[in-house]
Amino acid sequence: MKLNDSIQFVKGIGEARAKLFARLGIHTAEDLLFHLPRTIEDRSQTKPISDLIDGETVCVQGAVAGGIKAYRSRGRLSVTQATVSDGESIMKVIWFNAPYIAQTLKSGLEFTFFGKAVWRGQCFEMVNPVVEVCDGEGRKTGRILPVYPSTAGLSQTHIRSAAENILSTLTEAPRDILPASVIDENHFMPLFTALKNLHLPQSAQGFEAARERLAFEEFFVLQTGIHTLGEERKNFKAIPIKNVKCISDFAKALPFELTAAQKRVINEISADLLKDTPMNRLVQGDVGSGKTIVAAAAMYASAMSGYQSVLMAPTEILAMQHFKNLKSLFLSFGFETVLLSGGMTAAEKREALKKIKDGSAQIIVGTHALISDTVTFKNPALVITDEQHRFGVRQRTLLTEKGYGAHTLVMTATPIPRTLSLILYGDLDISIIDELPPGRKPIETYSVAEKMRSRVNEFIAKNIDEGRQAYIICPLIEESEALTAKSAVEYAEKLKKTAFKKYSVEVMHGKIKAAERKQIMDSFAKGDIDILVSTTVVEVGVDVPNATVMVIENAERFGLSQLHQLRGRIGRGKHRSYCIMFCESGKIAQERMKIMCKTNDGFKISEKDLELRGPGEFFGIRQHGLPELKVANLATDMDLLIRAKESVQNLLSEDPTLSKPDNKPLKEKVCQKFAEVGENGILN
Numbered sequence: 001m002k003l004n005d006s007i008q009f010v011k012g013i014g015e016a017r018a019k020l021f022a023r024l025g026i027h028t029a030e031d032l033l034f035h036l037p038r039t040i041e042d043r044s045q046t047k048p049i050s051d052l053i054d055g056e057t058v059c060v061q062g063a064v065a066g067g068i069k070a071y072r073s074r075g076r077l078s079v080t081q082a083t084v085s086d087g088e089s090i091m092k093v094i095w096f097n098a099p100y101i102a103q104t105l106k107s108g109l110e111f112t113f114f115g116k117a118v119w120r121g122q123c124f125e126m127v128n129p130v131v132e133v134c135d136g137e138g139r140k141t142g143r144i145l146p147v148y149p150s151t152a153g154l155s156q157t158h159i160r161s162a163a164e165n166i167l168s169t170l171t172e173a174p175r176d177i178l179p180a181s182v183i184d185e186n187h188f189m190p191l192f193t194a195l196k197n198l199h200l201p202q203s204a205q206g207f208e209a210a211r212e213r214l215a216f217e218e219f220f221v222l223q224t225g226i227h228t229l230g231e232e233r234k235n236f237k238a239i240p241i242k243n244v245k246c247i248s249d250f251a252k253a254l255p256f257e258l259t260a261a262q263k264r265v266i267n268e269i270s271a272d273l274l275k276d277t278p279m280n281r282l283v284q285g286d287v288g289s290g291k292t293i294v295a296a297a298a299m300y301a302s303a304m305s306g307y308q309s310v311l312m313a314p315t316e317i318l319a320m321q322h323f324k325n326l327k328s329l330f331l332s333f334g335f336e337t338v339l340l341s342g343g344m345t346a347a348e349k350r351e352a353l354k355k356i357k358d359g360s361a362q363i364i365v366g367t368h369a370l371i372s373d374t375v376t377f378k379n380p381a382l383v384i385t386d387e388q389h390r391f392g393v394r395q396r397t398l399l400t401e402k403g404y405g406a407h408t409l410v411m412t413a414t415p416i417p418r419t420l421s422l423i424l425y426g427d428l429d430i431s432i433i434d435e436l437p438p439g440r441k442p443i444e445t446y447s448v449a450e451k452m453r454s455r456v457n458e459f460i461a462k463n464i465d466e467g468r469q470a471y472i473i474c475p476l477i478e479e480s481e482a483l484t485a486k487s488a489v490e491y492a493e494k495l496k497k498t499a500f501k502k503y504s505v506e507v508m509h510g511k512i513k514a515a516e517r518k519q520i521m522d523s524f525a526k527g528d529i530d531i532l533v534s535t536t537v538v539e540v541g542v543d544v545p546n547a548t549v550m551v552i553e554n555a556e557r558f559g560l561s562q563l564h565q566l567r568g569r570i571g572r573g574k575h576r577s578y579c580i581m582f583c584e585s586g587k588i589a590q591e592r593m594k595i596m597c598k599t600n601d602g603f604k605i606s607e608k609d610l611e612l613r614g615p616g617e618f619f620g621i622r623q624h625g626l627p628e629l630k631v632a633n634l635a636t637d638m639d640l641l642i643r644a645k646e647s648v649q650n651l652l653s654e655d656p657t658l659s660k661p662d663n664k665p666l667k668e669k670v671c672q673k674f675a676e677v678g679e680n681g682i683l684n
C-alpha cells in the first residue's frame with residue numbers, strides 16, 4: 001500500500017465506512033497515519049484472580065465455570081451472569097444489556113476479561129468487562145490500546161484495525177518534515193518509528209516519547225510560520241519618538257493618579273519608543289486595569305513629537321467609545337482625534353480620510369476599516385490594537401505594514417496563557433498591568449437555577465430603584481448570529497411586558513446599525529435606559545460605571561474567558577456589583593460556574609479555561625487564524641514549546657528563507673498549513 005492510496009483500499013473499509021473516515025478528514029492512507037491517538041488505554045496487565053486488588057482495572061484469564069445465567073431484571077434490563085475460574089480462584093462477571101455475550105461464553109474456550117475488579121465480600125466481580133477469546137493474538141485485551149478521536153458510527157476498533165493494516169502493508173515511509181539536524185539535536189526517533197509507537201503502543205513511555213516528538217513538530221511548524229510572518233516586519237525601521245519625557249505632564253493632567261503598574265508599563269513602552277527598531281509589545285491587563293490610558297500616554301508622546309498614532313478596536317462600539325474618550329482627552333492638549341469605521345456615511349469617511357492623509361488628525365481611532373486600501377496615513381509612528389484576541393495574526397501585520405514598520409502596541413484583556421502568547425506573538429515583549437485602580441470592589445458572582453428567577457428579578461428591580469442599571473446577556477445561539485439577535489429582541493419584548501414593565505428596557509445586538517447602536521450605548525451611559533438586554537456585543541471594552549448588575553442567561557453556553565470578559569462590564573464604579581449566572585446543570589458547566597464565583601482574577605480564569613477545554617479544543621488557536629494543533633497540548637506541553645521555539649530560531653538564523661534542500665519539506669509543510677487558514681504566500 002502507498003501513502004496516497006485511498007482509504008477504501010484498506011482491508012475492511014468499504015464505501016460506507018470510508019464516508020465516516022472522510023468526516024474525520026481522512027481520505028488517504030497517509031491521512032490515517034496522521035490521525036493520531038490522543039491517549040492510550042493500558043490493558044496489558046494480566047493477573048491471577050488471587051492477586052487482584054480491589055478497584056484495579058486489569059485483565060484476568062479464565063474459563064467459564066458453571067452455568068451462564070441470562071435473565072431480565074425487573075427494570076427490563078437484560079442481565080448476563082457467569083462465574084469465571086482461572087484454575088485456582090473464581091470471579092464473577094456481569095453484563096447489562098449485552099445478551100449476545102451468552103453466545104460467546106458458551107464456546108467453552110478460555111477468555112480474557114478486561115475490566116474493573118471489585119471485591120464483593122466473597123469474591124471479585126467485574127461489571128461489563130471487555131471479553132475476548134485467548135488465542136494468543138489479543139486484539140482488545142492483553143495489550144496497550146491507542147484511543148483515537150472518532151465520530152459517531154466509527155468505533156475505536158475500526159480505526160485501530162485500519163491503522164494496523166496500513167502499517168503492516170505500507171511499502172513506503174512518510175517523509176520527515178523536521179530537518180535532520182533538528183532530529184539529531186533533540187535525539188528524536190525517526191518519524192515512522194514514532195507513528196508506529198503511537199498506533200501500536202508497546203509501552204506508555206514509548207507512546208509518550210512518540211507523542212512528544214510529533215507535538216514538537218507541530219509547534220515547530222507553527223512557529224516557523226509565525227516567525228516568518230514577523231520577519232517581514234523586522235526589515236522596517238521605525239520612527240524614533242524622541243519626546244517621551246512629556247508623558248509626565250500628561251500624567252499630571254489626569255483626574256486620577258496612575259497605578260504603579262501603569263507607570264511601570266508606560267516606562268517600558270517609552271524606552272521602546274525612543275528606538276528606531278520597531279516596538280513590538282503586548283500589554284496584558286485584566287478588564288478594568290486601565291489599559292486605555294497607558295495607550296493614550298504613548299499616543300500623546302507620539303503627537304508631541306509630531307507624528308500620528310493609530311488605535312484599532314475590534315468592534316464599532318468599542319472604536320466609538322475610544323474615540324469619544326480620546327477626543328475629549330486630546331482636545332485639552334490641542335490635538336485632533338478622528339474616527340474611521342465601517343458604519344460612517346460616505347461623507348463622514350471622506351472627511352476623516354482627508355484628515356488622516358494631510359496630517360491634521362494626530363490621533364486616529366477606528367475598526368478594521370483602517371486596514372482598507374483607501375486609507376493613507378501621513379506619518380504614523382505608533383500603531384495600537386486593542387483587545388487583540390479578536391484580530392487574526394494576519395490583520396495585525398497588515399496594519400503594521402501600512403504603518404511602514406511603526407511601533408506596535410497590542411493590548412489584550414483576555415489574559416492569554418503563556419503558551420499561547422508565545423505561539424501567537426513569538427518574540428513579542430510583554431508588559432503586564434497586574435493591579436487594578438484603587439477602590440475597586442470584587443464583583444459578587446452567583447450561579448443560580450431557574451427556580452430563583454423571581455428573586456433575581458426582584459433583586460434587579462431593587463438595584464434599579466437605588467439608581468443603578470443592569471445588563472441582561474442573552475444566550476448564545478451556536479448556529480447563527482441572526483438567531484441570537486432575534487432571541488435577544490424577543491426576550492427584551494417579553495421583559496418589557498412582564499417583569500420590568502415599570503422600567504426602561506432596550507435591546508442591543510450585532511445586527512443593529514452602527515449609528516443606532518451608538519445612540520443606544522449613549523443613552524445607556526447617560527442613565528436613560530435601566531436595563532440593556534444584549535448579546536455578547538457588550539463583551540469588550542464598554543464602560544458604564546453605573547451599571548452594577550449583570551444577569552447572564554444560559555451561562556453554560558459561554559466559555560470561561562468569555563464569562564470573565566462579560567462580567568468585566570460591571571464593577572467599574574464605586575458601587576458594589578453583582579453578576580448572576582443562570583445555568584443548566586452539566587459537569588463542565590458546574591466547574592466553570594464554581595471558578596467564576598470563586599475568583600475575579602483573569603489570569604487564574606484563563607489558565608483554568610485552557611485546562612477545562614482540554615486537548616482538542618485549543619483555546620482560540622483557530623480564531624487567531626492559525627492552524628489547529630492535533631497532538632500538542634497547550635496546557636501541558638510548555639517545555640516542548642520552548643524547545644521548539646529555540647530550535648526554530650537557530651534554524652532560521654542559519655537559513656532564513658528555508659532554501660537549503662534539507663529544509664524544503666519543512667517549508668512546504670509551513671506553506672501548506674498556513675494556506676489552509678488563509679495565510680497564503682507568506683514564505684513565497
Ligand code: ADP
Pocket residue numbers: 256257258259262285286287288289290291292293413437438541543572
Ligand atoms: P481596560 O484595561 O479594561 O481597558 P479601561 O482603560 O477602560 O480599562 O479603564 C477602566 C476605567 O478605569 C476607566 O473608566 C478609566 O478611566 C479608569 N482608570 C484607569 N486608570 C485609573 C487609575 N489609575 N485610577 C483610577 N481610575 C482609573
Ligand code: MG
Pocket residue numbers: 291292386413541
Ligand atoms: Mg479596554
